[in-house]
Structures are given as C-alpha cells and as structure tokens.
Amino acid sequence: xxxxxxxxxxxxxxxxxxxxxxxxxxxxxxxxxxxxxxxxxxxxxxxxxxxxxxxxxxxxxxxxxxxxxxxxxxxxxxxxxxxxxxxxxxxxxxxxxxxxxxxxxxxxxxxxxxxxxxxxxxxxxxxxxxxxxxxxxxxxxxxxxxxxxxxxxxxxxxxxxxxxxxxxxxxxxxxxxxxxxxxxxxxxxxxxxxxxxxxxxxxxxxxxxxxxxxxxxxxxxxxxxxxxxxxxxxxxxxxxxxxxxxxxxxxxxxxxxxxxxxxxxxxxxxxxxxxxxxxxxxxxxxxxxxxxxxxxxxxxxxxxxxxxxxxxxxxxxxxxxxxxxxxxxxxxxxxxxxxxxxxxxxxxxxxxxxxxxxxxxxxxxxxxxxxxxxxxxxxxxxxxxxxxxxxxxxxxxxxxxxxxxxxxxxxxxxxxxxxxxxxxxxxxxxxxxxxxxxxxxxxxxxxxxxx
Numbered sequence: 001x002x003x004x005x006x007x008x009x010x011x012x013x014x015x016x017x018x019x020x021x022x023x024x025x026x027x028x029x030x031x032x033x034x035x036x037x038x039x040x041x042x043x044x045x046x047x048x049x050x051x052x053x054x055x056x057x058x059x060x061x062x063x064x065x066x067x068x069x070x071x072x073x074x075x076x077x078x079x080x081x082x083x084x085x086x087x088x089x090x091x092x093x094x095x096x097x098x099x100x101x102x103x104x105x106x107x108x109x110x111x112x113x114x115x116x117x118x119x120x121x122x123x124x125x126x127x128x129x130x131x132x133x134x135x136x137x138x139x140x141x142x143x144x145x146x147x148x149x150x151x152x153x154x155x156x157x158x159x160x161x162x163x164x165x166x167x168x169x170x171x172x173x174x175x176x177x178x179x180x181x182x183x184x185x186x187x188x189x190x191x192x193x194x195x196x197x198x199x200x201x202x203x204x205x206x207x208x209x210x211x212x213x214x215x216x217x218x219x220x221x222x223x224x225x226x227x228x229x230x231x232x233x234x235x236x237x238x239x240x241x242x243x244x245x246x247x248x249x250x251x252x253x254x255x256x257x258x259x260x261x262x263x264x265x266x267x268x269x270x271x272x273x274x275x276x277x278x279x280x281x282x283x284x285x286x287x288x289x290x291x292x293x294x295x296x297x298x299x300x301x302x303x304x305x306x307x308x309x310x311x312x313x314x315x316x317x318x319x320x321x322x323x324x325x326x327x328x329x330x331x332x333x334x335x336x337x338x339x340x341x342x343x344x345x346x347x348x349x350x351x352x353x354x355x356x357x358x359x360x361x362x363x364x365x366x367x368x369x370x371x372x373x374x375x376x377x378x379x380x381x382x383x384x385x386x387x388x389x390x391x392x393x394x395x396x397x398x399x400x401x402x403x404x405x406x407x408x409x410x411x412x413x414x415x416x417x418x419x420x421x422x423x424x425x426x427x428x429x430x431x432x433x434x435x436x437x438x439x440x441x442x443x444x445x446x447x448x449x450x451x
Contacts, residue, residue: 052078054162055193058148058179059084059109061097063218064168067207068195069104070214072166076193082106083156085148086113088232088290104216110156115232118147119289122368123233127329127336128277129380130352131360136310137322138329139363140234145175146368149182157190164191171197174315178366185369204239226253232293234306234326245311245321256297256325260304260398267396268303269403270296272335274391277384279332293328300327304398315365334400335391342410343387352383 055072059065059082072080082101086094094111101109122143133139153165165183169176176194183190201207204227211218227239235256241247251259273281280286282295300306306327314320340349355376362373389407393400416425 049075052076052164054079055164055166056081056083056153056157056162057166059101061100063204063207066104066216066218067211068168069106071195073105080106081160082109084111085151086115087118087144088115089230112151114147114151115290116288119232119293122147124278124289125377126363127332128384129359130356131363133360133364134312136308137312138326140231140326141229141236142364144231145178146182149179150186153183154186164193166193177315181366232290233329234324237323242321242323249323254325257301257307257327258304263304263397267394269392269394271390271392274339275388277387296328296331300331303395305395305400306330331400334393338391338402338405339387339389339407342405342407342412348383
C-alpha cells in the first residue's frame with residue numbers, strides 16, 4: 001500500500017465524471033467564458049478555453065509542470081491538485097515542492113511513496129522478461145509512467161473528486177501516449193488536458209519566459225537546458241547539445257555515475273542472489289526490492305557502470321537521442337541473463353528472447369495494462385520458476401563481467417560436458433546425429449551436382 005501525504009486542503013465534494021472531454025485541439029474565441037484571473041479554487045465562470053471543476057496534475061516541480069498550474073487555472077477556471085509520485089527521483093527533487101506548487105496556484109500537493117511498488121510490480125517483471133528496447137534502452141521512463149498514471153491520474157483523481165487529469169508531456173514524445181493509454185485502460189471516463197498540445201508555448205525557452213511572468217521558479221536557464229527524468233532505475237538526459245547526435249556528452253552532465261576513467265583502479269566483486277528470476281540479495285544479504293536497487297545504484301555508480309548513449313525510434317515516428325544512466329539496472333540485467341544460461345534450455349531461451357522484444361515494445365509504447373502483456377508476463381513467470389541461484393560479477397571501470405554462476409536447478413552437467421569420456425554421452429553417437437542433421441544440406445548438394 002502506497003503512503004499518501006496531502007499538503008494543503010481539499011474542500012470539494014465528489015464530482016461525477018461526464019465522459020471524455022475533447023480538449024486536445026485547443027480552444028477558440030467562442031470558448032471564452034471569462035478571462036479574468038481565477039483564485040486558487042477556480043472560477044465559477046470558467047476560463048479562456050472552457051470550464052473544469054478540479055484537475056489532478058502529474059507534478060514534478062520542473063519547468064513543464066510548473067507553468068501548467070497557472071495555465072490550467074487561467075484557461076479552464078479550475079482548481080488544480082498537484083500529485084507527485086516518489087519513484088526514487090531523490091530528495092533534492094522532492095524538497096520544496098509544497099511551496100512551489102502553492103506558489104504556482106495549486107490548492108494542494110499530494111505525495112505518494114511508490115518506490116517499492118515501482119520496483120516490485122513494474123521493474124522486476126521487465127527484468128525477468130529480459131525486456132530491452134532497440135538493443136540498449138532498459139525502459140526506465142517507460143516503466144515509471146504506468147505506475148504514476150495509475151496512482152496519480154486514476155486513484156488520486158477519484159480520492160479528491162477530480163473530473164479531469166493533466167500531464168506535462170509534449171506532443172512530440174512517448175510519455176503522452178503512456179499516460180493516456182493508462183487512463184483509457186483504467187478509467188476511460190476521465191477527461192484529459194494536455195497543455196503542450198494546446199497552448200502557444202512552442203519550446204522550453206518560451207516556457208521559461210512564461211514562468212517568469214507568473215513568478216514561478218524553475219531550475220533551468222536558457223544557457224543550459226537538459227530535459228531529465230530520474231527514478232530508482234535510471235536517469236535520462238535529453239536536449240541541449242544532445243540534440244545533435246554528433247556531439248559528445250559533456251562530462252559534467254552525468255549525475256549517477258562517475259566517468260569510467262575516474263573509477264577505482266581496483267575491481268569490486270558482487271554476488272547477486274536470484275529466486276525464480278527475481279533478485280533478492282546482495283552478497284548474501286536479503287533486501288527489499290527498492291533497497292536492493294538503491295544499493296546497486298550506489299555501487300555501480302562508483303564504478304561508472306550503466307552509461308548508454310543512443311538514438312532511438314520514438315513511438316510517434318521520429319528519432320531522438322538520449323543518454324541514460326542505469327547503474328543498478330545494468331548489474332541486475334547481467335546477473336539475471338547469466339543465471340538463465342544455466343537453468344533454461346535452448347528452445348526456451350530462444351522463445352523467451354523472441355517474446356522479450358515484443359514485451360519491451362509493449363512497455364515502451366505505454367501498453368502496460370494490455371491483455372497481451374499480462375499473458376506474456378504469465379509466460380515469463382512460469383518459465384523462470386527454476387531460475388534460482390547466484391551470480392558473481394566483477395565491476396571495473398564501466399564494465400560488468402560475470403565470473404561465477406551457480407544454481408540448484410542447473411541443467412549444466414560437468415560429467416556430460418567434460419572432454420573426458422563419460423557414461424551418459426558417447427562421442428561415437430555424434431556421427432549418426434551429424435548424418436541426420438546434415439541430410440538436407442547433403443541432399444541439396446547432390447541435386448546441384450546431378451548425383
């Protein structure tokens with residue numbers, strides 16, 4: 001059960017849902033009901049684009065969501081309830097949010113600690129499935145959006161009696177899809193306001209100017225603008241010089257990992273314990289999912305583990321360049337895959353890898369609550385029931401190397417695999433196998449030679 005902390009007051013009764021409001025295309029002058037500035041509880045007369053009663057905004061305190069609060073009040077004459085999910089973004093991003101939200105015009109801030117739920121119910125299933133998008137991306141942002149959307153935009157909206165939800169996703173990104181597919185799946189009656197698809201703000205510099213006019217403090221400047229998303233699994237960087245794929249990232253951009261060149265000159269060994277495909281311990285110490293990942297982030301970051309610089313294909317059709325730091329996730333990925341080499345047979349591994357590609361695609365595309373993902377997850381859970389054991393890893397200057405793996409369910413038999421002759425495997429049997437296995441190749445060659 002997530003812990004909930006409400007900041008401020010809420011005095012509105014439950015508000016019935018009235019179907020999905022078409023607010024995606026923006027308003028016209030005919031929509032203007034009352035353009036005067038609303039008070040914190042919203043205007044009875046509506047705003048520039050219409051009237052909503054109460055809106056729950058997924059709020060980070062960053063540039064995008066900070067300017068949305070006054071914009072919603074002015075344009076929809078509504079009360080704005082800000083919601084922040086603690087998915088491990090760190091105390092620095094959570095500190096001062098109450099003051100910032102209220103200063104922007106919100107009536108209250110609701111904060112929920114979702115770290116354990118995020119790791120247990122979202123990250124670990126993806127890890128077990130082996131889900132990775134386009135060979136590199138470990139789906140950090142993709143996994144966080146459904147848990148935020150479910151709790152914030154569905155559960156909290158019901159708790160506070162909101163008739164609409166809002167997010168700060170741009171019209172060019174993937175997150176708008178991830179949020180709204182969750183709304184559709186869990187509460188199709190919720191009304192959605194997506195300011196980036198409506199307002200006249202065309203970029204981050206416009207948003208900075210808007211925030212200044214409304215006295216909303218934001219932690220960016222025109223000279224250095226990175227769009228970052230941080231949670232317990234990763235930290236992503238986009239924008240600024242990264243928009244040119246030819247530019248090397250600046251050394252001071254990274255926040256979770258040291259430069260591998262500056263990492264310790266001596267390796268560190270870790271033993272990751274795994275039960276039924278899910279990590280449970282570090283060096284024999286059992287930890288909760290969130291605690292385990294947090295510790296690996298710290299250790300991996302010290303050794304420069306988990307940096308990825310990639311150009312990916314966004315769901316909306318364009319390519320984008322992002323840099324990701326996933327220290328703990330990279331360590332767990334290596335351990336989980338390695339243990340499967342002992343516990344899964346060839347056909348199962350091949351099928352699992354094939355389905356993992358589709359699993360990753362579903363998660364990346366925001367289809368977490370899709371019946372297909374549920375079915376694939378059941379398959380992954382079933383075939384990893386025996387993936388139990390431990391993997392020893394060596395961390396050294398940005399690299400993760402497997403040095404040992406053991407499992408009570410290992411399919412590896414030294415008495416069979418040894419070059420020495422054993423009782424189970426007779427090397428003479430290989431001749432018949434090769435003749436049968438190579439029969440199609442031999443028949444084709446005979447045809448081509450007229451034999």
